[in-house]
Amino acid sequence: MTDARADIFANIRRSLGVTGNEATRRMEVADRVARAPRGVIPQRGQVADEARVALFRAQAEAVQATTVAVDSVADVPAAVANYLRDHNLPATIRMGGDLRLTAMPWGDTALELKHGPSDGNDLNAVSHSLCAIAETGTLVMTAGPDNPTTLNFLPDNHIVIVNARDLVGDMEEAWSKVRIAYGKGEMPRVVNFITGPSRSADIGQTMLLGAHGPRSLHVIVVKG
Amino acid sequence: MTAHATSPQFKANATRALADPNLQAALLKMRTGFIDRRAAAVDRLPEFDALRDSARDIKNHTLAHLDLYLEEYERNVRAAGGQVHFARDAEEARRIVLDLCRRYDAKTAAKGKSMISEEIGLNQAMEAAGVAPVETDLGEYIIQLRNEPPSHIIAPAVHINPEQVEADFRRVHTHLDPARDLHEPTQLLTEARQVLRRKYFEADIGITGANFLIAETGSSVIVTNEGNGDLSQTLPKAHIVLASIEKLVPTLEDASQILRVLARSATGQEMSVYTTVSTGPRRQSDPDGPGAYHVVLLDNGRSAMLGTQFQDMLRCIRCGACMNHCPVYHAVGGHAYGWVYPGPMGAVLTPSLIGVDKGGQLPNASTFCGRCESVCPMKIPLPKMMRHWREREFERHLTPAAVRYGLGLWSFFARRPALYRLATRAAMGTLSLAGRARGRFRWLPLAGGWTKYRDFPAPQGDTFQARWRKERGGRA
Numbered sequence: 001m002t003d004a005r006a007d008i009f010a011n012i013r014r015s016l017g018v019t020g021n022e023a024t025r026r027m028e029v030a031d032r033v034a035r036a037p038r039g040v041i042p043q044r045g046q047v048a049d050e051a052r053v054a055l056f057r058a059q060a061e062a063v064q065a066t067t068v069a070v071d072s073v074a075d076v077p078a079a080v081a082n083y084l085r086d087h088n089l090p091a092t093i094r095m096g097g098d099l100r101l102t103a104m105p106w107g108d109t110a111l112e113l114k115h116g117p118s119d120g121n122d123l124n125a126v127s128h129s130l131c132a133i134a135e136t137g138t139l140v141m142t143a144g145p146d147n148p149t150t151l152n153f154l155p156d157n158h159i160v161i162v163n164a165r166d167l168v169g170d171m172e173e174a175w176s177k178v179r180i181a182y183g184k185g186e187m188p189r190v191v192n193f194i195t196g197p198s199r200s201a202d203i204g205q206t207m208l209l210g211a212h213g214p215r216s217l218h219v220i221v222v223k224g
Numbered sequence: 225m226t227a228h229a230t231s232p233q234f235k236a237n238a239t240r241a242l243a244d245p246n247l248q249a250a251l252l253k254m255r256t257g258f259i260d261r262r263a264a265a266v267d268r269l270p271e272f273d274a275l276r277d278s279a280r281d282i283k284n285h286t287l288a289h290l291d292l293y294l295e296e297y298e299r300n301v302r303a304a305g306g307q308v309h310f311a312r313d314a315e316e317a318r319r320i321v322l323d324l325c326r327r328y329d330a331k332t333a334a335k336g337k338s339m340i341s342e343e344i345g346l347n348q349a350m351e352a353a354g355v356a357p358v359e360t361d362l363g364e365y366i367i368q369l370r371n372e373p374p375s376h377i378i379a380p381a382v383h384i385n386p387e388q389v390e391a392d393f394r395r396v397h398t399h400l401d402p403a404r405d406l407h408e409p410t411q412l413l414t415e416a417r418q419v420l421r422r423k424y425f426e427a428d429i430g431i432t433g434a435n436f437l438i439a440e441t442g443s444s445v446i447v448t449n450e451g452n453g454d455l456s457q458t459l460p461k462a463h464i465v466l467a468s469i470e471k472l473v474p475t476l477e478d479a480s481q482i483l484r485v486l487a488r489s490a491t492g493q494e495m496s497v498y499t500t501v502s503t504g505p506r507r508q509s510d511p512d513g514p515g516a517y518h519v520v521l522l523d524n525g526r527s528a529m530l531g532t533q534f535q536d537m538l539r540c541i542r543c544g545a546c547m548n549h550c551p552v553y554h555a556v557g558g559h560a561y562g563w564v565y566p567g568p569m570g571a572v573l574t575p576s577l578i579g580v581d582k583g584g585q586l587p588n589a590s591t592f593c594g595r596c597e598s599v600c601p602m603k604i605p606l607p608k609m610m611r612h613w614r615e616r617e618f619e620r621h622l623t624p625a626a627v628r629y630g631l632g633l634w635s636f637f638a639r640r641p642a643l644y645r646l647a648t649r650a651a652m653g654t655l656s657l658a659g660r661a662r663g664r665f666r667w668l669p670l671a672g673g674w675t676k677y678r679d680f681p682a683p684q685g686d687t688f689q690a691r692w693r694k695e696r697g698g699r700a
């Protein structure tokens with residue numbers, strides 16, 4: 001039997017009428033991959049500072065996330081505790097090893113902390129996002145020990161911290177942040193773009209929240 | 225062999241569909257829902273049309289350089305520790321997946337939604353090999369319980385109502401209290417969530433599709449609302465991505481452009497809830513994620529579409545907008561098309577993928593009203609390509625005589641007034657029962673040319689014909 005890979009490449013090249021050795025085609029492809037040009041960027045996200053924070057929060061809330069803004073990282077643990085209390089949730093949270101999270105004054109609250117990935121038995125998780133996109137109210141999470149992927153999906157309630165200075169206008173700007181953090185062409189194992197809590201419209205064509213992922217998504221924006 | 229096709233029996237399928245009151249009620253509901261939500265989302269983004277052009281140009285460029293982007297993609301998957309397997313056809317793809325199942329000693333597989341899995345008939349092959357496939361997308365789970373194919377590419381169970389789901393759950397979830405309350409859709413959702421939670425943890429491998437493959441980084445992208453694809457790929461030992469070769473785009477930026485038109489066209493959302501970009505298996509420092517990452521790249525007739533008048537079809541991002549706006553789909557639903565891909569995109573793609581002898585009827589299932597092309601985010605000239613198929617079919621003399629003399633499936637409906645009456649009556653009854661009558665239809669399945677220019681008054685209560693008979697009968 002001939003090689004499937006070779007056959008498929010031969011078919012593609014025959015159909016396109018090319019050999020694969022054309023220098024101009026190769027250059028075009030190498031150039032596009034290297035430059036990664038941006039296309040049409042919607043105006044909506046192109047606002048700065050306070051307006052960007054406001055847009056992000058409005059967009060996230062439009063897709064049933066809840067948001068709150070706090071003045072500094074020192075205020076985050078209390079904001080988490082308040083959220084859990086207001087929703088009658090147990091005062092337990094799980095988080096990864098992100099230093100931005102672990103350095104917060106959790107001791108000022110009565111919260112019980114667990115660390116590491118989730119085995120499915122956690123009600124509440126806290127993660128720190130790499131950045132967030134104002135255009136669509138989207139959180140950008142990167143996998144690794146700092147913020148394990150399972151925390152994004154298994155717990156019922158997901159609380160995500162984002163710094164106001166990490167808010168970007170659009171997805172293209174988010175990719176710039178990923179490239180600064182990881183290097184061009186290098187990727188974290190997973191980048192999760194999260195826009196609101198989990199939902200499904202597969203029963204009776206009605207949108208219902210809490211399908212397989214978190215039933216609630218709460219975003220704490222740190223201004224300072 | 226790909227998944228079994230009943231496309232040659234389109235007319236018989238359509239007849240059954242028209243007489244199915246549950247289906248007709250579901251189709252009436254989806255018609256307004258999908259269309260209104262898409263229109264609202266498009267209105268909110270002034271750059272939508274410019275993004276459509278951008279998306280079309282990206283795909284055209286990629287297809288013209290597909291061999292080179294595939295090489296780049298493959299290189300980068302390997303660099304990230306993943307493996308790429310090429311499959312010329314459905315059988316080869318199934319064999320690769322089954323070999324991987326054996327390699328990981330898999331008893332069960334958690335599956336995210338994948339049209340390629342449907343195309344290659346993977347579930348049947350896995351079952352035959354003793355591996356239990358568990359569909360985790362709620363719609364796919366429901367149709368798996370019912371042993372049915374999907375009827376829509378993004379809403380596979382759109383033809384099923386909550387009462388039917390309740391009956392299926394009671395039939396299959398026998399470990400749960402038979403007296404439990406399931407009359408609310410949220411209760412059904414909660415039950416599915418609990419049942420499937422266990423399955424993710426039991427699964428040895430996770431299988432997902434891919435909305436995009438990114439050459440620059442060797443990444444695969446899935447887009448979901450439920451989070452099921454993410455759990456399917458994160459928890460098991462190995463992640464297998466099923467994708468066809470035209471899913472490629474050059475860069476992350478290019479995927480971002482197309483993502484902006486995808487969710488809006490599909491569900492009217494600005495972004496789906498979860499857009500996940502995956503690159504290779506779990507790394508040394510990772511506390512979670514799959515230990516292995518495989519991509520099965522399927523051709524199955526696509527490379528032969530390049531360079532032909534059907535190349536444009538390879539831009540399709542499977543958003544479903546063409547079927548959501550299609551009067552023929554609205555009349556008969558997805559199953560009538562008889563294979564994996566329904567609606568206008570299916571009418572063009574099916575003959576390309578399974579042959580004109582099996583799929584050649586479908587390009588006739590059109591009123592040529594042009595709505596599909598006008599909403600397609602990738603600006604695919606669907607009616608033109610359906611016409612190409614009709615011409616080819618004519619030349620091959622595969623066409624039934626009626627079609628050769630200028631009558632199509634359109635006339636099949638028009639020539640059966642009794643059938644049409646039955647279908648509309650069933651639909652009206654449900655409409656007024658549900659209290660959703662909006663007074664007017666913006667178009668009717670079988671009179672596209674006419675209602676394109678004027679609204680058709682929706683009968684209040686009975687159909688006109690039924691009322692006429694009743695009133696005359698009362699007087700007599």
Ligand code: SF4
Nearest residue numbers: 540541543544546600
């Ligand atoms: S043909 Fe166009 S509208 Fe239809 S599914 Fe494909 S991209 Fe969407």
